[in-house]
Amino acid sequence: MECPAVTELLGLIKSELTDSEQAEKEDEKQKIHLELRIGKILVCGAIIKSGLIDSATEQELQSVLKTLKKNMHEMLTPLVYAFLNELVNRLDAATFSKVFWPVFEAVLNVPKESHTIDSVFFLLQLSTGRHKKLINSKYFERNFGVPKLLHEDNFDFLAKLLFGVGTTIGINHPFYECLLEQLSKKNAMVPFWCNSIVPVLEQETEDKPKHRNLIVLRMAISMLGRMEDYTLVPEVLHPTFVKFLVNDLKNRSKYSEDVRNLYQEVCTALLACYPKMQDEGARLATFRRLMNAPGSVLIDKYANCKLLQNLLVLLSADSLRTVANELQTFILDETTGTSAERSYAAQVLQRILSLRQLTPATNGTTNDKEHVEKWHQEL
Structure with missing residues (x-):
């Protein structure tokens, strides 16, 4: 069966998708108008996606563009821009300037205050x-x-x-x-x-914006x-974001399952970065961002995926000693954190002391073993 020409399809829009005044109720009229708009947009979309537009005359192309523009209405606008994006990628520079731009200049060549998420995406x-x-x-x-x-x-x-x-x-x-x-x-x-x-x-x-948390x-x-440069992970863990994350993980039982899953996805995405972080300074900085206020050593419990402990095993011996000393200071200072945080910090410290990076190596020198054992005793 031969594919109809562009002119035939445009003719069908005029003959079959014309507004009718038969509906008496206002809501029925609006429904019909919406359905007609959708129909016109989809016919134009079919002309574009089928490739018929490639052989269209300038007048036919202009008619398609004007039909799409006329039916850009609220929730249908993203659909129009989706078809337009596919269309402009088929146009050469001359046709874009001569045919497309004159039709859509009034929509696009305006101050940024007049733009929407759809037009800016385009x-x-x-x-x-x-x-x-x-x-x-x-x-x-x-x-x-x-x-x-x-x-x-x-x-x-x-x-x-x-x-x-x-x-x-x-x-x-x-x-x-x-x-x-x-x-x-x-x-x-x-x-x-x-x-x-x-x-x-x-x-x-x-x-705050209505859907702020979900968008963040x-x-x-x-x-x-x-992420490609994993030294930037600590910057992503901005103190304000970490505070937001810890607080909402702590209280996530009040959210729906879908929202709880989003918080878990953030933690999973962060965990996936750990093996790719080759810079020791970035690993240590990431640990500190999560553990120190406004973060919390309890984030492991809140997140149910051991954000801290999974990072500990990747830290060098020097970094682990640094973390251990900081934890010791935190545990002994009753003016910082809560008793629950200090108690869990003690468990993390015990975990650090048992890590292979800090256990005396069997093939190490006597001085190395003595140094590690002395440090253990001091803690």
């Missing part, structure tokens, strides 16, 4: 894709006041978009992953996290999974 793909020479520094200077979308002076605006989603479904928007991917390529992922995501955790309860957890999971 711009991010344009500015890193085949049309990056057209969506360039001049465009971003004019509309965003920065030379590029991922400029550090634009981080707060991007974070505001992430935290601005109104539903839990919105947290699954592809912009989250796309943004982290592009930030990672520019070695800007951790600075973005520290400077624009973590500070939102310091906002007062009544001022999702970002943390994705970011830890994308």
Whole structure:
């Protein structure tokens, strides 16, 4: 069966998907209008995804673009941008400038205050894709006041978009992953996290974004999974984030199972970083971030996955001695921590003393054995 031409499909939109005034009730009218919008968008999407658009005339392409633009309506906007992204990747620079841009300039060539998470997601793909020479520094200077979308002076605006989603479904928007991917390529992922995501955790309860905690957890999971420079793990464990994590792990029984699983995923993602951390300083700094206030030695109990003990076995003998001395000081100082923390710290200290890194080696020298035994006795 021969595939219908683009003109035929556009004709079907006009003949079969035209607004009807038969419905009397307002809610019925709205439902019909929504269904018609969806139908028009899907027909245009089929034209694009089938490849028919490649042989379309300029007039046909313009009709498809205008139909998509006209039906960009609230929850349908992400679907329109998904089809547009596939379409623009098929267009050469000349067609993009001559046909696409005149139709969508009124939507895209506007100040950043007029942009949404959907339009910025589209711009991010344009500015890193085949049309990056057209969506360039001049465009971003004019509309965003920065030379590029991922400029550090634009981080707060991007974070505001992430935290601005109104539903839990919105947290699954592809912009989250796309943004982290592009930030990672520019070695800007951790600075973005520290400077624009973590500070939102310091906002007062009544001022915090609706889905703040879920968004932070999702970002943390994705970011830890994308890490390439593991010396930056201690920076990801910003004191504000660690305080948030410890407190919510401690009280996670009040959350739903899905939310509890998110907290566990953060811990699992962090554990997965441990074997890849080759820098001893980073390992020790990570341990300290988790153990010292606003962290807690009890995080092992709260997380149910031994975040501290799994890191202990990877530390060098020198680092273990440093940790042991710090634990000893913590245990003996009754003004710091709680009795439960000091009691558990004593258990961790016992665990350290039994680790093979700190046990006298059978093939070591007499001086080595005496040094280790003396240190054990002092503790």
